[in-house]
Amino acid sequence: DVKVTQSSRYLVKRTGEKVFLECVQDMDHENMFWYRQDPGLGLRLIYFSYDVKMKEKGDIPEGYSVSREKKERFSLILESASTNQTSMYLCASSLVLGEGAEAFFGQGTRLTVV
Amino acid sequence: AQSVSQHNHHVILSEAASLELGCNYSYGGTVNLFWYVQYPGQHLQLLLKYFSGDPLVKGIKGFEAEFIKSKFSLNLRKPSVQWSDTAEYFCAVNERGYQKVTFGTGTKLQVIP
Numbered sequence: 018d019v020k021v022t023q024s025s026r027y028l029v030k031r032t033g034e035k036v037f038l039e040c041v042q043d044m045d046h047e048n049m050f051w052y053r054q055d056p057g058l059g060l061r062l063i064y065f066s067y068d069v070k071m072k073e074k075g076d077i078p079e080g081y082s083v084s085r086e087k088k089e090r091f092s093l094i095l096e097s098a099s100t101n102q103t104s105m106y107l108c109a110s111s112l113v114l115g116e117g118a119e120a121f122f123g124q125g126t127r128l129t130v131v
Numbered sequence: 132a133q134s135v136s137q138h139n140h141h142v143i144l145s146e147a148a149s150l151e152l153g154c155n156y157s158y159g160g161t162v163n164l165f166w167y168v169q170y171p172g173q174h175l176q177l178l179l180k181y182f183s184g185d186p187l188v189k190g191i192k193g194f195e196a197e198f199i200k201s202k203f204s205l206n207l208r209k210p211s212v213q214w215s216d217t218a219e220y221f222c223a224v225n226e227r228g229y230q231k232v233t234f235g236t237g238t239k240l241q242v243i244p
Contacts, residue, residue: 048230050232052234057140057236058236059137059221059234059235059236059237060175060221060223060234060237061234062231062232062233062234065230065231067230073230073231075231076233107174107175109175109232111232113230114163114225114229114230114232115163115227115228117180117182118163119165119177119180120165120177120223120232121177122167122174122175122176123174124173124174125174
């Protein structure tokens, strides 16, 4: 069974803090993704990575950066947290997308910025 | 750029009613399409996926979907819903050959016993 593990279920941070969200997958997947989920807006892609040290911006990358130093780990960084970054953050991983591959999701991290 | 539209935001059904949720995508090329479900308090899990071939796709828990290329759609169906189907349902699209997956805004389904 594929497992995608996010380091925290709940986080509370102060405005201006630097925040790290960590994600680890155990299935040797090439792709990893970070989404944020907000009511009525669905899942919006922040960044994705298709290989170690490779990354691409998603639809809403402003205010975020990512790091992928090892294949199994993908970190999302909020350089200076703001209240509008309060959200549920979802990490996912997949094999190279083609016929048959699908994304597997972690449990999510609910981040509150106060 | 790929995008996905889910027109039903909130659907309320009685048990045993039939379900159909709409999903339309914008990309004109070859796509991979997915339906995911998120039960309350749980992570997203795959219901079904369409890549090619038979346009009628069967998924888990009695769900199925029909791909209609001319309408750029993959509508999700279930003949008879149960209270346990109460969840949020997301459609997603991936352009073939590109590694980005774009999700719709989701449909909340509430099944009344």
